[in-house]
Amino acid sequence: MTPDWRKVIAHVDMDAFFAAIEQLEHPELRGKPVIVGADPRGGRGRGVVSTASYEARPYGVHSAMPISRAYQLCPHGIYRKPDGALYGSYSRKIFAILEEFTPLIQVVSVDEAFLDVSGSVHLFGGVAKLGAAIKARIHAVTGLTASVGISNSKSVAKIASDYQKPDGLTIIPPEAVQDFLDALLVTKLWGAGKKTVENLARLGIVTVRQLREYPLEVLEKKFGKMGPHLHRMARGIDEREVVEREAIKSVSHETTFGEDHNDRELLNSTLLYLAEKVSTRLRKKDYRGKTIHLKLRFEDFSTFTRNKTLAHPTNLTEDIYKVCKALFEQFGELKKPVRLIGVGVSHLVAEAGSQTSLWDVENQRKAVLEKVMDQLQEKFGKAGLTHAETLTARKSRRKS
Numbered sequence: 001m002t003p004d005w006r007k008v009i010a011h012v013d014m015d016a017f018f019a020a021i022e023q024l025e026h027p028e029l030r031g032k033p034v035i036v037g038a039d040p041r042g043g044r045g046r047g048v049v050s051t052a053s054y055e056a057r058p059y060g061v062h063s064a065m066p067i068s069r070a071y072q073l074c075p076h077g078i079y080r081k082p083d084g085a086l087y088g089s090y091s092r093k094i095f096a097i098l099e100e101f102t103p104l105i106q107v108v109s110v111d112e113a114f115l116d117v118s119g120s121v122h123l124f125g126g127v128a129k130l131g132a133a134i135k136a137r138i139h140a141v142t143g144l145t146a147s148v149g150i151s152n153s154k155s156v157a158k159i160a161s162d163y164q165k166p167d168g169l170t171i172i173p174p175e176a177v178q179d180f181l182d183a184l185l186v187t188k189l190w191g192a193g194k195k196t197v198e199n200l201a202r203l204g205i206v207t208v209r210q211l212r213e214y215p216l217e218v219l220e221k222k223f224g225k226m227g228p229h230l231h232r233m234a235r236g237i238d239e240r241e242v243v244e245r246e247a248i249k250s251v252s253h254e255t256t257f258g259e260d261h262n263d264r265e266l267l268n269s270t271l272l273y274l275a276e277k278v279s280t281r282l283r284k285k286d287y288r289g290k291t292i293h294l295k296l297r298f299e300d301f302s303t304f305t306r307n308k309t310l311a312h313p314t315n316l317t318e319d320i321y322k323v324c325k326a327l328f329e330q331f332g333e334l335k336k337p338v339r340l341i342g343v344g345v346s347h348l349v350a351e352a353g354s355q356t357s358l359w360d361v362e363n364q365r366k367a368v369l370e371k372v373m374d375q376l377q378e379k380f381g382k383a384g385l386t387h388a389e390t391l392t393a394r395k396s397r398r399k400s
Contacts, residue, residue, distance in 0.1 A: 005174065008127060009242060010115040011149045011157035012098065012134060015166035017111035019053035021090055022080050024143050033077040035061055040071035040079055050082055054166055090142055097137050101130070106242045107286055114154055116242035131169045151177060153238035155190045162188075177236040182209035189233045196226065208234045248285065252293065253277040254342025260299040262334040267341060268325060274343035275321035282345060288313035289345035292320055294327040297340035306330060313349050320345060 014020070018036040023029045033056035038047025049070050052061040059074040070077070091110040098105050101124075104116035117130060124130040131148045138146045145167040149160025152174045159181075160170040172180050186192050186200055186208055199222065205211050211219075212234040219227030232238065253274045261267060271294075282289060293307040306327040314320065324343050 005121075005127065005152060006118075007116070007152050008118045008121050008130075009151060009154050009157045010117055010131065010134065011154070011161040012113050012115065012138075013147050013149075013161045013165075014094065014111035014138075015145045015147055016051055016053050017090075017144075018051040018082060018087055019056075019080075020144050021087055022083075023053060025086065029078055031055060033059065033061070033074050034080060035067075035070055035074065035077045036080050036082055037070070038067045039081060040067045090144065093142055094138060094144075094146075097141055098134070100137065101134060104242050104244065106244060109286070114157065114242045117150075127171055127173075128169075131171060135167070135169060151236075153177075153236060154240050154242065155233055155238040156181070156236055158190055159184070159188050178212075181234060181236055182207070182212065184208045186211055186230075186234075189230065190238075191226070191229060191233065196223070196230070199223070200230075248287070248348065250293075250344055250346035250348065251278050251281045251285070251287070251289070252295075252342060252344030253281075254295060254340055256297075256340045257338070260337030260339050262337045264334075267328070267338060270341055271324045271328060271343060272317075272321050274341065275324060276317050278343050278345055279315050279317040279320055282315035282348075286350060287348045288315045290314075290347040290349075291345065292323040292327075293342075293344040293346065294324045295340070295342035295344070296328075296331065296338055298336040299339050300336060301339070302336075303340075304331070309347065313347070315345075 019034045022034050022036060023032075032053075034053040035049055035056050036051045037049040047067045049061060049063050049065045049067055051063055052070070056070075056074055056077055059077070061070045061074050061077070067079075071079075087110060094111070095105070095107065095113065098113060098115060102115050102117045102120050104119075106114040108114065115134075121127055121130050124133050127150055131150050134148055135146055138144060147161045147165045147168040147170075149157045149163065149168075149170050149172070151157045151160055151172040156172055156177055160172050161168070163170040184207065186205060187197050189208065189211075192200070200206070200211065203214070203218075203222070205214055211230060214231075216228065216231050219231055221227070223230065255270060255274065290313045291307055291309045293305060295303065295305050297303045308323050308327060310319070310323070320343065
């Protein structure tokens with residue numbers, strides 16, 4: 001490792017993970033367009049695509065697409081329902097492999113992680129050999145391919161891993177970072193969502209180079225805190241560390257009304273809104289929880305809590321909401337208006353390490369759909385992608 005490589009960050013991203021597992025487990029599917037998601041026929045065309053194999057992508061099929069649209073584009077494709085237990089077993093094998101290269105691992109999702117290999121790269125004979133060794137080890141143990149990007153920051157390593165997919169290895173040395181970034185469209189930058197890209201285009205900014213050369217003060221005026229962030233990303237400046245899984249004991253959200261309420265419909269809508277917030281955070285951190293909590297504070301500041309422990313951990317909005325609604329009903333007729341309401345989940349277990357059993361086979365589709373919804377909300381914003389019932393709660397919060 002040369003002195004320029006003060007930090008060596010690898011981003012490992014499995015290739016079409018769910019679809020690739022289906023093709024591996026069912027050899028007759030290899031070389032064919034495999035689409036993992038809802039059944040486009042039996043489910044009346046509702047739901048979205050979770051993953052599409054590379055054979056399906058030339059037809060225009062991609063993740064987060066409505067399954068009905070995928071079926072229009074690729075009616076001859078092979079549609080598979082998600083098998084969470086199977087995918088989880090492969091995920092655990094992959095993360096065990098990554099621990100052979102460094103203990104500094106930040107899990108991003110079931111098929112993606114950052115590795116800080118600054119202290120171990122010399123053991124493998126250099127950056128290129130390390131990257132090749134990671135890919136070879138994953139393939140030898142699981143039969144799956146991974147794309148690996150290596151650079152001196154998380155943001156550039158992430159872009160690099162996508163650069164030569166599938167089965168790619170892209171190394172961007174520190175001295176080559178700026179030339180690499182300048183040639184890219186701003187859509188490739190971490191944090192540049194659809195709305196941001198559209199706003200940049202209005203300023204005549206389409207490429208990373210154009211963004212880098214744009215006056216910082218104008219970007220800050222137009223985009224607020226996001227302006228300097230984008231400017232740093234365009235210059236390859238990213239000091240964020242690889243952060244190992246933080247040990248958290250619970251996740252909760254609560255809201256205080258501007259005016260006290262005893263309207264059951266509004267309170268139930270607020271419960272659903274809070275359940276969405278909690279479940280999204282759990283999934284983002286790759287946790288599930290067994291104990292669900294409800295907290296109520298009334299107009300006189302008296303506070304009560306109820307909780308229920310489930311047989312199996314969950315991070316699904318529907319599960320959390322149903323339990324909280326049942327706990328809420330235990331209070332009976334509300335004699336006093338509610339000032340504050342809160343929802344929480346505790347007794348957490350790591351999702352990648354939790355055992356999935358037959359009890360939740362029917363919930364695996366919901367889990368995949370909610371993760372896709374998380375991705376859509378992160379990309380397009382939450383306003384238009386939510387349960388309809390939560391709109392009542394949001395309107396009330398805006399009025400409060």
